[in-house]
Amino acid sequence: MPNTTVNNIRKKNVIRYNGDLCLVLECLVRTPPNNASYCQMELRSLSSGRVIPVRTNIGASFETLENNVKRLELSYEADGNFVFMDTSTFEENTVPRSIIEDIVGFLVPGQSYDIMFVDGKPVTVNLPGAVEMKVVDAPPAIKGDTSGNVLKPVTLETGLIVNVPLFIKAGESIRINTEDKSYLGRA
Numbered sequence: 611m612p613n614t615t616v617n618n619i620r621k622k623n624v625i626r627y628n629g630d631l632c633l634v635l636e637c638l639v640r641t642p643p644n645n646a647s648y649c650q651m652e653l654r655s656l657s658s659g660r661v662i663p664v665r666t667n668i669g670a671s672f673e674t675l676e677n678n679v680k681r682l683e684l685s686y687e688a689d690g691n692f693v694f695m696d697t698s699t700f701e702e703n704t705v706p707r708s709i710i711e712d713i714v715g716f717l718v719p720g721q722s723y724d725i726m727f728v729d730g731k732p733v734t735v736n737l738p739g740a741v742e743m744k745v746v747d748a749p750p751a752i753k754g755d756t757s758g759n760v761l762k763p764v765t766l767e768t769g770l771i772v773n774v775p776l777f778i779k780a781g782e783s784i785r786i787n788t789e790d791k792s793y794l795g796r797a
Contacts, residue, residue, distance in 0.1 A: 612673070612674060613671040613672065613673055613674075614671060614672060614673075614674045615668075615669065615670070615671045616637065616639065616649040616651070616666060616668060616670055616671070616672070617639065617649075617668070619634055619637045619651070619672065619674070620634065620637065621634055621635065621636065621637065622634065622677075623637075623674055623677075624656070624674065624675045624677040624726075624728050624733075625653070625672040625673060625674050625675070626672065626673040626675065627653055627662070627664065627672060630655050630656075630657055630658075631655070631656045631657065631675065631728060631733060632653035632654060632655050632656060632662065633653065633654045633656060633726075633734075634651060634652075634653060635652040635653065635654055635661065636650075636651065636652040637649065637650075637651045637652075638650045638651075639668065646667070646668070647667075647668045648665055648666065648667055648668060649664075649665070649666050649667070649668055649670070650663075650664075650665055651663075651664040651665075651666070652664070656726075656728070656733045656734055659712065675728050675729055676728070676729060677726055677727065677728045677729075678726075678727055679724050679725065679726050679727070679736070680696065680703075680724070680725055680727060681722050681723070681724055681725075682694035682695060682696055682697075682703060682722065682723060682725050683695050683696075683697050683720065683721065683722045683723075684717055684718065684719050684720065684721060684722075684723060685702065685719065686719060687707075687717075687719075690706065690707045690708075691704045691705065691706055691707060692704070692705045692706075692707065692710065692717060693705075694723070694725060694732075697722075703725065703732055704732075705725065705732045705735060709732070709733065709734065709735075710734070710735050713735060713737055713788075714768070715766075715768050715769060715770035716737055716741050716768070716770070716786070716788050717735070717768065718741060718742075718743055718767065718768060721741065721742075723735050723736065723737065723738070724736040724738075737788040738788065739787065739788060739789070740785045740786060740787055740788060740794055741785070741786055741788055742783055742784070742785055742786075742797040743766040743767055743768065743770070743783065743784060743786060744766065744767045744781070744782070744783050744784075745764050745765070745766060745767075745774075745778060745779070745780050745781065745782050745783075745784060746765055746766065746767050746780060747764060747765040747780055748762070748764040748765075748774075748778055748779050748780045749762055749763075749764075751776040751777070759775075760775070760776055761773035761774060761775060761776075761793075762774065762775075762776055762778075764778060764780075766784075766786070770786075770791070772786055772791050772792070772793060773792075773793065774793045775793065778793075778796075782796060783796065783797035784796055784797055785797050
């Protein structure tokens with residue numbers, strides 16, 4: 611695991627910062643007039659998901675880790691772990707629930723997701739911008755409640771509850787935005 615100076619760190623590199631694995635979101639070298647150059651980075655902690663702003667001198671170096679992203683299909687969940695399969699090699703990879711606790715509601719068996727591996731171990735699951743899910747429980751619309759943009763809560767196949775327009779019924783497939791859990795349309 612080589613140390614790399616900030617001049618050579620790029621977006622999507624994984625570095626070790628204060629003992630934590632972090633994904634580099636942005637790395638800019640700035641040279642203000644009449645001052646020394648510095649590096650402004652924005653890192654995302656792979657363990658907590660929070661964004662960390664970092665300002666360091668130009669000579670600083672960080673340990674970079676080898677990372678790659680694989681497109682895998684979610685097979686099933688067992689004992690608090692999610693098992694993803696490579697559809698070309700049929701190799702199974704297990705991702706602990708603790709790593710992806712905040713996105714579990716968007717994981718649907720049979721759909722493919724991008725999984726980032728660092729040194730051969732899965733560290734995070736990258737969600738697409740939108741996912742397709744089936745509505746399993748939808749209360750009926752209330753007569754007379756049709757003025758304006760009226761929404762009702764429905765339960766999806768993963769247990770996720772989202773607000774959708776009144777015309778959505780149980781059994782329909784809908785598209786959900788993974789950023790803010792908003793309804794995008796029928797699938």
